[in-house]
Amino acid sequence: xxxxxxxxxxxxxxxxxxxxxxxxxxxxxxxxxxxxxxxxxxxxxxxxxxxxxxxxxxxxxxxxxxxxxxxxxxxxxxxxxxxxxxxxxxxxxxxxxxxxxxxxxxxxxxxxxxxxxxxxxxxxx
Amino acid sequence: xxxxxxxxxxxxxxxxxxxxxxxxxxxxxxxxxxxxxxxxxxxxxxxxxxxxxxxxxxxxxxxxxxxxxxxxxxxxxxxxxxxxxxxxxxxxxxxxxxxxxxxxxxxxxxxxxxxxxxxxxxxxxxxxxxxxxxxxxxxxxxxxxxxxxxxxxxxxxxxxxxxxxxxxxxxxxxxxxxxxxxxxxxxxxxxxxxxxxxxxxxxxxxxxxxxxxxxxxxxxxxxxxxxxxxxxxxxxxxxxxx
Numbered sequence: 001x002x003x004x005x006x007x008x009x010x011x012x013x014x015x016x017x018x019x020x021x022x023x024x025x026x027x028x029x030x031x032x033x034x035x036x037x038x039x040x041x042x043x044x045x046x047x048x049x050x051x052x053x054x055x056x057x058x059x060x061x062x063x064x065x066x067x068x069x070x071x072x073x074x075x076x077x078x079x080x081x082x083x084x085x086x087x088x089x090x091x092x093x094x095x096x097x098x099x100x101x102x103x104x105x106x107x108x109x110x111x112x113x114x115x116x117x118x119x120x121x122x123x124x125x
Numbered sequence: 126x127x128x129x130x131x132x133x134x135x136x137x138x139x140x141x142x143x144x145x146x147x148x149x150x151x152x153x154x155x156x157x158x159x160x161x162x163x164x165x166x167x168x169x170x171x172x173x174x175x176x177x178x179x180x181x182x183x184x185x186x187x188x189x190x191x192x193x194x195x196x197x198x199x200x201x202x203x204x205x206x207x208x209x210x211x212x213x214x215x216x217x218x219x220x221x222x223x224x225x226x227x228x229x230x231x232x233x234x235x236x237x238x239x240x241x242x243x244x245x246x247x248x249x250x251x252x253x254x255x256x257x258x259x260x261x262x263x264x265x266x267x268x269x270x271x272x273x274x275x276x277x278x279x280x281x282x283x284x285x286x287x288x289x290x291x292x293x294x295x296x297x298x299x300x301x302x303x304x305x306x307x308x309x310x311x312x313x314x315x316x317x318x319x320x321x322x323x324x325x326x327x328x329x330x331x332x333x334x335x336x337x338x339x340x341x342x343x344x345x346x347x348x349x350x351x352x353x354x355x356x357x358x359x360x361x362x363x364x365x366x367x
Contacts, residue, residue: 037144049223052146056149069215072149073146073147074145074146074147074148075145076146076224080144081171082171083169083171083278083298083300084278084300087143087144087224090142090143090144090145091143091144091301092140092142092143092145093140093142093301094140094141094150098153
């Protein structure tokens with residue numbers, strides 16, 4: 001596994017912003033995006049359900065000339081219960097990643113009713 | 126025209142999400158017009174199984190969703206639609222409710238009948254390491270699709286049935302909702318068992334459906350020999366009675 005973006009604090013105003021691109025190590029086949037969620041221990045992170053984000057994962061296999069959409073997620077904030085109690089993250093995983101050497105990944109985001117305060121992690125396995 | 130998995134599996138893709146409203150997933154290559162697009166998966170929410178699952182795509186394919194919620198807080202589903210045109214295709218899956226854990230797989234098949242559904246096999250539930258659901262096809266030469274999920278708070282291995290081909294799977298059942306989707310192309314109208322093996326005994330649910338293949342075009346009747354491999358009369362050959 002390789003962590004491409006590791007708990008990077010983000011504050012996203014309403015509108016669009018793109019993270020990356022970052023290089024994906026060759027041979028890895030799945031990608032996961034994590035956004036820290038609001039919990040009772042982290043009340044300042046993404047507290048409002050109305051604050052919504054759409055985050056896509058796009059990959060380039062031609063050195064960053066062109067990118068294609070791989071997968072994406074839409075979510076709102078606020079406290080959410082997961083299978084093991086309070087959900088600490090919104091997570092998106094997709095596989096298989098398109099094969100190639102020197103691949104690059106970027107994450108375009110669009111926020112509604114921002115700002116959205118969170119932490120972004122992108123990892124590949 | 127017989128069933129075929131487009132690209133021999135290169136159009137398979139899968140994704141999972143946690144605490145999300147909806148997700149998108151792209152077919153790796155352009156889909157062909159009239160292909161049967163299959164989306165199969167499972168979703169979970171803390172307040173109870175999502176009331177429905179909406180499946181759409183960027184080609185405006187009209188999906189029909191076969192689904193059930195009869196194990197834990199999980200709704201699992203098989204959605205299918207005929208691509209109205211060729212092109213790049215991004216599928217969106219949106220369970221009812223604002224925050225669900227869910228996963229699904231997608232695949233593309235050629236050779237579909239214009240009204241694909243042969244049999245809605247419904248669902249089965251149980252607690253064991255061997256989920257299965259029976260389905261009896263009405264029409265010969267069907268495409269069988271099955272999806273399974275479980276509600277254990279663990280992530281045991283999920284393995285396809287011996288006679289089936291895996292479309293996709295997500296085994297993680299701790300931070301998302303697991304599923305395993307598989308298919309089989311059969312030649313004889315009869316009873317079939319769609320099955321899986323799980324690495325530990327779990328409370329599971331599985332859903333099956335069978336889809337009809339295309340009817341041969343006028344003047345292009347299809348004959349079959351043993352093994353189900355189709356012969357077709359060549360266009361322009363002198364008329365013969367079949």
